Amino acid sequence: xxxxxxxxxxxxxxxxxxxxxxxxxxxxxxxxxxxxxxxxxxxxxxxxxxxxxxxxxxxxxxxxxxxxxxxxxxxxxxxxxxxxxxxxxxxxxxxxxxxxxxxxxxxxxxxxxxxxxxxxxxxxxxxxxxxxxxxxxxxxxxxxxxxxxx
Amino acid sequence: xxxxxxxxxxxxxxxxxxxxxxxxxxxxxxxxxxxxxxxxxxxxxxxxxxxxxxxxxxxxxxxxxxxxxxxxxxxxxxxxxxxxxxxxxxxxxxxxxxxxxxxxxxxxxxxxxxxxxxxxxxxxxxxxxxxxxxxxxxx
Numbered sequence: 001x002x003x004x005x006x007x008x009x010x011x012x013x014x015x016x017x018x019x020x021x022x023x024x025x026x027x028x029x030x031x032x033x034x035x036x037x038x039x040x041x042x043x044x045x046x047x048x049x050x051x052x053x054x055x056x057x058x059x060x061x062x063x064x065x066x067x068x069x070x071x072x073x074x075x076x077x078x079x080x081x082x083x084x085x086x087x088x089x090x091x092x093x094x095x096x097x098x099x100x101x102x103x104x105x106x107x108x109x110x111x112x113x114x115x116x117x118x119x120x121x122x123x124x125x126x127x128x129x130x131x132x133x134x135x136x137x138x139x140x141x142x143x144x145x146x147x148x149x150x
Numbered sequence: 151x152x153x154x155x156x157x158x159x160x161x162x163x164x165x166x167x168x169x170x171x172x173x174x175x176x177x178x179x180x181x182x183x184x185x186x187x188x189x190x191x192x193x194x195x196x197x198x199x200x201x202x203x204x205x206x207x208x209x210x211x212x213x214x215x216x217x218x219x220x221x222x223x224x225x226x227x228x229x230x231x232x233x234x235x236x237x238x239x240x241x242x243x244x245x246x247x248x249x250x251x252x253x254x255x256x257x258x259x260x261x262x263x264x265x266x267x268x269x270x271x272x273x274x275x276x277x278x279x280x281x282x283x284x285x286x287x288x289x
Contacts, residue, residue, distance in 0.1 A: 023201040024208055027194050041180060044197040048176045055177070 014128055015039040015056075017087075019049045019063035019076065029062070036121055046071035046079070053084050059131055060124060062090045088127040090120075166192040167280055168210070172202040172217035172230065173246070178265075182216065185269040191276070199225035206234060206241070214242040214276055216263075219253070231258050242279045244272075 016038050020026035023044075030040045041058065043049040045067050052058065061080060065073040073091045080089055169191045173179040176197075183193045194210060196202040198221050206212060215234060219227035231243050235258040245259040246267065253262065261275050 023196055023204050027205065027210065030195075042183075042195050043176065044201075048197075051176055052180075 015041065015058045016060045016062055016124065017041045017043055017049055017052055017058050019043045019046065019061065019067060019073070021045055021064065021066070021068040025064075033062075033124075038124070045069040046073075046076040049076055050079060053080065053087070058087050060088045060090060060127055062092065062124070065091050065093050088131060090123065090127070092120075166190055167213045168192040168194065169276065170194045170196060170202060170205055170212045170215045172196045172199065172215060172221070172227065174198055174218065174221045178218075182267075186273065186276075189273045198223045199227065199230035202230055203233065206238060212241060213280060214244065216244045216246060216276075218265075219245055219247045228254075228257060242276075244275065244279070 014037070016033055018026060018030050018033065018040055020029060020042075021044055026042055026044070030042055033040045041052055041056070043052055046063075047069055049061065049063065053061075061076070063073040063076055067073060067076070071079070077089045077091060080087060169186055171179055171182050171186070171193060173182060173195075174197050179195055179197070183195055187193050194205055194212065196205055199217075200223055202215065202217065203225075206215070215231075217227040217230055221227055225233075227245060227247075231245060234241055234243060243259045244261045244263055245253075245257065246263050246265055247253060248265045250262050250264050260279050263272055263275065
């Protein structure tokens with residue numbers, strides 16, 4: 001790991017790892033989230049995301065289901081659930097996957113990703129609020145435990 | 151190849167200047183992005199030459215490309231720099247290398263930066279290039 005990476009900054013509340021193999025989709029999503037004042041780390045596949053998670057503390061993993069490499073978004077989520085209980089995970093179907101699924105399932109094509117931005121932001125903010133309240137609760141002084149009679 | 155929205159004269163007063171970082175090692179890419187974002191630049195990231203070309207061919211306005219030389223894939227940083235210089239002559243190109251002595255003569259770049267890089271010197275170099283410093287061909 002480079003010594004230039006600021007682990008404190010990376011572990012600050014509101015740190016999101018965006019895992020997306022399409023560079024233009026990744027750039028658009030990351031730019032949008034940075035404009036919303038989140039700290040964003042870009043990963044091109046599950047392997048890079050895992051490398052980040054092994055070294056840095058993050059709050060949310062926003063991953064495409066379809067990824068390049070041997071692991072897809074579900075595999076990444078399984079890895080995280082088994083080894084890193086902290087981060088919230090949001091899986092996103094890519095436009096290609098949605099269109100392919102829609103061909104057989106829907107009467108009209110999927111709406112554009114842009115129309116989901118507000119919903120995505122709302123979802124991320126809700127997850128961060130939940131995570132913060134969990135952290136706050138865990139740092140509150142606990143009442144003394146009742147002694148059990150022997 | 152059509153290039154839309156690429157600025158010939160970066161206007162620092164109105165918009166942050168944009169830098170495309172091309173680096174396959176995620177922590178070096180992340181560190182570079184952190185350093186340059188803190189300096190006020192707008193950052194785009196590519197993990198290889200193919201991704202970089204996709205970004206350059208898009209409508210994203212890129213002022214400077216910083217690329218590692220050794221990268222996996224069909225294109226390395228030198229080939230990427232050559233293609234970018236041909237297609238987008240106004241693009242400023244900085245090459246990052248762990249061993250500058252191994253570079254072939256006549257490399258097409260505006261600056262060569264040794265790894266590990268000094269963030270302060272790198273930012274100064276970028277600002278110098280964006281302020282219209284005369285280009286030179288590495289020998």
